[in-house]
Amino acid sequence: xxxxxxxxxxxxxxxxxxxxxxxxxxxxxxxxxxxxxxxxxxxxxxxxxxxxxxxxxxxxxxxxxxxxxxxxxxxxxxxxxxxxxxxxxxxxxxxxxxxxxxxxxxxxxxxxxxxxxxxxxxxxxxxxxxxxxxxxxxxxxxxxxxxxxxxxxxxxxxxxxxxxxxxxxxxxxxxxxxxxxxxxxxxxxxxxxxxxxxxxxxxxxxxxxxxxxxxxxxxxxxxxxxxxxxxxxxxxxxxxxxxxxxxxxxxxxxxxxxxxxxxxxxxxxxxxxxxxxxxxxxxxxxxxxxxxxxxxxxxxxxxxxxxxxxxxxxxxxxxxxxxxxxxxxxxxxxxxxxxxxxxxxxxxxxxxxxxxxxxxxxxxxxxxxxxxxxxxxxxxxxxxxxxxxxxxxxxxxxxxxxxxxxxxxxxxxxxxxxxxxxxxxxxxxxxxxxxxxxxxxxxxxxxxx
Numbered sequence: 072x073x074x075x076x077x078x079x080x081x082x083x084x085x086x087x088x089x090x091x092x093x094x095x096x097x098x099x100x101x102x103x104x105x106x107x108x109x110x111x112x113x114x115x116x117x118x119x120x121x122x123x124x125x126x127x128x129x130x131x132x133x134x135x136x137x138x139x140x141x142x143x144x145x146x147x148x149x150x151x152x153x154x155x156x157x158x159x160x161x162x163x164x165x166x167x168x169x170x171x172x173x174x175x176x177x178x179x180x181x182x183x184x185x186x187x188x189x190x191x192x193x194x195x196x197x198x199x200x201x202x203x204x205x206x207x208x209x210x211x212x213x214x215x216x217x218x219x220x221x222x223x224x225x226x227x228x229x230x231x232x233x234x235x236x237x238x239x240x241x242x243x244x245x246x247x248x249x250x251x252x253x254x255x256x257x258x259x260x261x262x263x264x265x266x267x268x269x270x271x272x273x274x275x276x277x278x279x280x281x282x283x284x285x286x287x288x289x290x291x292x293x294x295x296x297x298x299x300x301x302x303x304x305x306x307x308x309x310x311x312x313x314x315x316x317x318x319x320x321x322x323x324x325x326x327x328x329x330x331x332x333x334x335x336x337x338x339x340x341x342x343x344x345x346x347x348x349x350x351x352x353x354x355x356x357x358x359x360x361x362x363x364x365x366x367x368x369x370x371x372x373x374x375x376x377x378x379x380x381x382x383x384x385x386x387x388x389x390x391x392x393x394x395x396x397x398x399x400x401x402x403x404x405x406x407x408x409x410x411x412x413x414x415x416x417x418x419x420x421x422x423x424x425x426x427x428x429x430x431x432x433x434x435x436x437x438x439x440x441x442x443x444x445x446x447x448x449x450x451x452x453x454x455x456x457x458x459x460x461x462x463x464x465x466x467x468x469x470x471x472x473x474x475x476x477x478x479x480x481x482x483x484x485x486x487x488x489x490x491x492x493x494x495x496x497x498x499x500x501x502x503x504x505x506x507x508x509x510x511x512x513x514x515x516x517x518x519x520x
Contacts, residue, residue, distance in 0.1 A: 090368025123349025134323030142316025152378025174217025242279030318458030366450030438497030
């Protein structure tokens with residue numbers, strides 16, 4: 072199947088073609104996150120806090136399934152660029168089966184650990200009960216999530232971004248419609264409260280998978296095929312998939328570790344600070360998900376051109392990605408500086424919580440613009456098959472710098488010190504990202520083979 076347009080069309084035109092559908096999808100996904108949290112907040116502030124406590128484990132599920140999907144994406148794109156159709160098909164088949172197995176394992180483990188996990192952060196059984204009710208339903212759909220994300224990365228690897236957009240939009244819109252219906256019991260539906268929010272999320276994911284399967288079985292749209300006839304796991308291909316996928320998983324899982332660590336620090340001051348942190352992570356999806364949409368559009372382009380030996384285009388694609396992400400981050404900075412209180416007011420009516428949250432948004436948003444460099448560099452390195460350098464960037468952003476900084480600054484300035492740790496970390500990580508990206512692209516530093 073001919074994919075040479077990836078190395079022939081002008082870079083900015085290609086970036087628009089590949090990234091714009093994903094940016095639109097991510098904006099709708101961001102809207103879903105906000106709407107979902109908005110409706111949960113209408114149940115009670117306790118329900119919203121419970122959602123914030125469950126979020127880190129939800130993020131782990133996404134991290135494993137998306138991160139391994141990034142490995143599928145990168146390996147397929149590279150082999151297509153190298154004109155090796157057989158290995159591209161092999162990567163598609165093995166990657167999909169492996170992600171299905173990941174989904175089964177995540178379902179069992181996440182449901183089993185949730186009672187103990189929630190009690191790490193609260194002794195209030197009301198929070199625990201709400202969190203368990205929500206999480207048991209959400210995690211029951213982990214297999215659906217895993218399969219949906221495997222197909223997402225298959226379509227993205229071959230440049231079929233419009234299919235990904237259609238599938239993601241269908242799922243998100245379904246969630247948005249079902250949230251009030253199932254939470255509050257509109258029409259013939261019973262009032263389910265926080266259970267309704269969880270079920271709406273799961274049903275949206277089922278619809279997303281259904282859309283991918285419908286397009287896949289049309290056949291002509293996807294130039295790689297999943298064949299289970301004579302299927303067997305090949306050690307070499309598994310090594311390539313996990314070689315990129317494991318660092319990508321860790322990249323995406325690190326925010327869960329960060330949020331859990333910060334929740335431990337903030338809970339010592341007040342549950343209001345835990346709520347504010349949860350709201351911030353919902354709001355920041357409006358920036359980081361669209362930026363991730365640009366990165367998703369970039370990955371197959373940069374991987375294909377790298378596999379084809381087009382190194383000058385690799386540099387141009389990276390520059391275009393960085394510039395686009397910077398524009399998004401600048402817009403987010405302005406928004407959080409100008410109207411932080413109304414943003415917080417979407418999720419709580421408590422005047423004191425809104426005041427705390429508005430101050431937090433103004434401080435944290437100082438680091439948005441420099442974070443564009445980390446986002447672009449980490450995503451580009453994943454697309455190039457350089458998972459370990461990408462992981463090093465994320466380790467700096469989510470573990471090595473911010474957690475010690477948050478702990479130390481909280482001792483000096485109280486809970487507000489945690490907010491300052493964000494922008495200080497982003498500035499330092501931006502410098503490190505530029506260094507590690509340039510170092511990794513030096514000749515002889517390794518590639519997917």
